[in-house]
Structure formats: C-alpha cells, structure tokens
Amino acid sequence: METPAATADAPEGLDAALDACDGIEGPLLPILHRVQAAYGHIPDAAVPAIAARLNLGRAEVHGVISFYHDFRTTPPGRHVMKLCRSEACQALGADALAAHAEARLGVAMGETRGDGAVTLEPVYCLGLCACGPAAMVDGQPVGRSMPPGSTR
Numbered sequence: 001m002e003t004p005a006a007t008a009d010a011p012e013g014l015d016a017a018l019d020a021c022d023g024i025e026g027p028l029l030p031i032l033h034r035v036q037a038a039y040g041h042i043p044d045a046a047v048p049a050i051a052a053r054l055n056l057g058r059a060e061v062h063g064v065i066s067f068y069h070d071f072r073t074t075p076p077g078r079h080v081m082k083l084c085r086s087e088a089c090q091a092l093g094a095d096a097l098a099a100h101a102e103a104r105l106g107v108a109m110g111e112t113r114g115d116g117a118v119t120l121e122p123v124y125c126l127g128l129c130a131c132g133p134a135a136m137v138d139g140q141p142v143g144r145s146m147p148p149g150s151t152r
C-alpha cells in the first residue's frame with residue numbers, strides 16, 4: 001500500500017504505535033504516550049501521520065501535545081529530573097530546591113543542558129506531598145528523607 005503524502009516523513013516504527021491503538025475509544029492520548037515512549041518525545045514528523053490516522057487536523061494534535069506538560073516535542077536529556085512545583089512542596093522549600101538544582105546542574109527549569117546530560121522539568125504534584133519537596137529522577141520518586149529507589 002502506498003504511503004499517504006501526509007505520513008511519508010513519519011518516523012520509522014510509527015505505524016506500529018498507531019496500529020496498537022486501532023479500535024480503542026479515544027485513541028489520541030494512548031497513541032501520544034506510545035510515540036513518546038518509543039522516541040523519547042513526539043517528533044514533529046509524527047504529527048501529520050497521527051492526524052491522518054485519526055482524521056484530525058494537525059492543529060488539533062498539536063493542541064493536545066502542548067496542553068499536557070508530560071508530552072515533549074524535543075528529545076530529553078540522558079537523565080530527567082522533575083521537581084514538584086505545587087503548593088504543598090513550595091511550602092516545604094521547593095523554590096529553594098529548584099534554584100539549587102538549576103545552579104548545580106547548570107540548566108534552567110524546563111530546559112535540557114547543552115551537552116544533553118540532563119533535563120530539568122517542573123511537575124505539578126507527584127502524590128508525595130508528605131515527603132516534599134518531591135522530585136522524580138529518571139522515573140524514580142524522591143522525597144525528603146526518601147532516598148532514590150525507595151518504594152514507599
């Protein structure tokens with residue numbers, strides 16, 4: 001079958017992510033999560049293919065990607081540190097922690113360091129409010145008196 005023009009530049013393997021969500025109700029978010037899991041971000045070149053598959057406008061797909069903080073449009077650093085910026089953590093020193101992380105890591109909040117080593121991102125409540133200020137480092141929750149790798 002010939003590839004439609006809207007999907008000719010789609011990243012390799014994208015069809016598998018799209019096929020995996022065939023037939024499910026409300027497939028856009030599951031597709032975006034699958035694409036981000038596969039590529040680390042949602043490549044611009046994937047948007048036309050996603051839109052075409054779901055019979056949506058590209059702007060609609062872009063709108064959903066930009067609405068949710070968790071979706072990335074650029075590749076993340078090799079390590080990703082998410083710092084909670086919500087009220088409970090702010091009351092427990094999250095602002096000072098964020099300033100310290102920015103200075104120590106040499107990267108501004110919401111950015112990836114130039115050498116690609118680390119991405120520092122804000123997040124809005126990790127469900128660890130009692131252990132605030134809370135963070136997530138490479139997918140592992142970290143809180144005050146809660147070492148990385150802890151499961152509580």
Ligand code: FES
Pocket residue numbers: 084085086087088089090124125126127128129132133134
């Ligand atoms: S407010 Fe920070 S983890 Fe809930």
